[in-house]
Amino acid sequence: MRLDLADFQLFICIIEAGSITGGAIKANLALSSASERLRHMEADVGVPLLVRHPRGVTPTEAGETLAKYARQIIYQHELLKTELKNFTSGMRGTLRLYANTSALTEFLPSKIASWLKTHPDIHIDLEERSSTDIIKSISAGLGEAGIVSNAVDPQTLKLEPLVDDHLSLIIPINHRLNGEQAVFLKDIIHEPFVGFYPGSALQEHINIHASSMGYELIVRIRMNTFEGMCEMVANGIGLGILPEVIADKYQTSFKYKKLTLKDEWAKRQLCITYQCWEDLSSAMKNLLNYLKLT
Structure with missing residues (x-):
């Protein structure tokens, strides 16, 4: 194959834009030039790289493979430029x-x-x-x-x-468990929780262990930051499970109580x-x- 860095960059632009026209704009190329380069790429590879639709394009399986390695090559190229620049600047x-x-x-x-x-x-x-x-x-x-x-x-x-990196439970200061120092997940499994969005490794970790007991957590709201979780718990929205060091950090800003989780899986x-x-x-x-x- 004779694909070069410019080909890889254009292809990634097209994939991200979802259209050849949008990709050409992102790559600062005329549409005719981008289309011609794409034709040469597909001819060189020998298989179609894109599926054309009335409203844009999507990558074929071969296109997805090319995009995967193209991103790595572009990243390595940028890293090389940075490293060489670092040497020249001392x-x-x-x-x-x-x-x-x-x-x-x-x-x-x-x-x-x-x-x-x-x-x-x-x-x-x-x-x-x-x-x-x-x-x-x-x-x-x-x-x-x-x-x-x-x-x-x-x-x-x-x-x-x-x-x-042990996990802790945080609860509102007026919660019924306020007098406790440590609990198991089974003690709070029916309580409402403040959780994290799907894809969070921590949330998946907690969900797996709730499922192992035959339960699904009752999540009232999902946040994407620890700070957001702490604020919600402090306002009585639900309970939260997060790393102990993070619970300690935000306890000066938000009013909640921290309890130890006694489950073995919480000892990360x-x-x-x-x-x-x-x-x-x-x-x-x-x-x-x-x-x-x-």
Whole structure:
């Protein structure tokens, strides 16, 4: 095949726009030029890449495969440009590390700061993602490593435990359980909850264990942030389950009580995740070893 970077970029623009016209605009090309390039791509590949509809286009199975690898190639190209620019500007490397909210909030800041002090030529691109998104990104080759909860399915990735990340229950201050210090999920299974949107690794983790008891949580409202959950609980909307460190953080801003969850599944851990240790850069290995040892 003779596909080049410009072909990949145009194809991704078309897929994201849902039409050849929209893709041409996003790629800053004339429609005729984009259409001609697309024809050459399909001729070069030997199979159709798009299904044409009256209102746009969708990728064929071959098109979906091309889009998957095109995104990786574009990402690697951008990473290469950044790395080379870093060398010319006096920097000697940039590490991309993904982290879930719990890790980014409490575990990483002091450790990353300490490590960077002893590695003045290294820069870190620290990006907050959900544990599920981190697994997907690293599996797709869009990053070297991340910090996730062991509640997530690692697929083919490696997981190495770092630190405890236990879950807590938060309740309104006037709740009937206000005098308790610790409960099992079965004690509160019939209560209304403030949950997270579908796709949240934490919410799926909780749902699985509720289902194992033959129940489905009663979710009054779903939030997409821990702060939003804490505010809802403080206003009496329902109960919430979240990492203990996050519950401690927002307890100064919102009035609620924190209880220990006695279930074994609530005793989670933060873990390092990556594809293959030997394939990691030397700087990333150094950083991850530091995180494991401190």
